[in-house]
Amino acid sequence: MSKCKKENARFRKESDKEMINLVDNLNQDDDMRFNRRAFLKTAVGASVALGVSTVPFGVRAMMGLEDEDYERVEITKLSDLPKGESMTFKYPDDDDAILVHTVNGDLVAYNSACTHLSCPVFYQKEDDVLLCPCHSGYFDVKNGHPIEGPPQRELPLIEIKVENDTVYAVGRKYRHG
Amino acid sequence: MGKKAYWIIIFTTLILNVVMLQLTTRAYLGREFEIVPIYSGVAFVSAIVTIITFLQWRKAEYGDKKSSS
Structure with missing residues (x-):
């Protein structure tokens, strides 16, 4: 009981009016700060902040609407990449990529x-x-889509062409399949 | 409009904006640039609706207090 009183005394405001001390369990500062109105104002602030935070993405997207032109780049000779093997290369520019000759004989690159x-x-x-x-x-090698673990999006697909036993990278798709 | 309606509108726009931010970032990272401005526009309009609703609520909430005192 005395412990409880001691704890409540922390919140007691000094006042000339004795009646005020009858409500020891109330802290007026907290009551003013954490109330229904403050809750709604916080919700409004959060909603506006979330809404406005999407604007830079929209502006950047409108600026980058033009399709990128990809170069045709030679990756390797098909005969140098037997089934069940993979190799790394850069495409486009300095982005790391992987070319896979699957055990089924398909050629895919991401x-x-x-x-x-x-x-x-x-x-x-x-x-x-x-x-x-x-x-x-884990990603499905056939389409690059995630099948297990934390990744949520598919790997960007590198479009490839095989001409005269040579494998070329000719483009890239971010959303596919 | 009742005060409860203002609360409902504000929390609906909050939920909408959470979803729109998620869809916007997902579309942006997926290079789906055609749909990013749509999601972003919806979120922006929703934010404006929130502000207008808040101002209306404030008028109703504090206006009542003034008139009652």
């Missing part, structure tokens, strides 16, 4: 930065999947 936290992904021949070892993210 940007190799994991869509979770940009660790490089590797081809796991045994399971025929792309693996991000940082957080155990």
Whole structure:
């Protein structure tokens, strides 16, 4: 009981009016700061902040509406990449990419930065999947879509062409499949 | 309009803006530049609706207090 009184005394405001001290459990400062109106004002602030924070994305997107032109780049000779093997290359410019000759004989290429936290992904021949070892993210090698782990988006697809036993990268698609 | 309606509108716009921010960032990172301005526009309009609703609520809330005192 005395402990309780001692605790309540912390919140007691000194006052000439004795009656005020009858409501020991109330802290007027808290009552003024954390109330229904303050709650609504915080919700309004949060809503406006969230709404306005999307504007830079919209502006940047409108500025970057033009489609990028991709160069045709030679990656490797098909005969140098047997089934079940993969190799890394840069496309476009300095973005890391991986070309996979799957065990089924398909040729696929993706940007190799994991869509979770940009660790490089590797081809796991045994399971025929792309693996991000940082957080155990798995991607389907056929379409680059995440199948397990933290990644939520697919790997950007590198469009490839094979001409005269040479594999070329000719474009990139971010959303596909 | 009742005060409860203002609360409902404000919390609806809050939920809408959370969803729009998620969709905007997802579309932006996925280079879907055609739809980013749509999501962004919806979120911006929603933010304006929030402000207008808040001003109306404030008028109703504090206006009542003044008239009652």
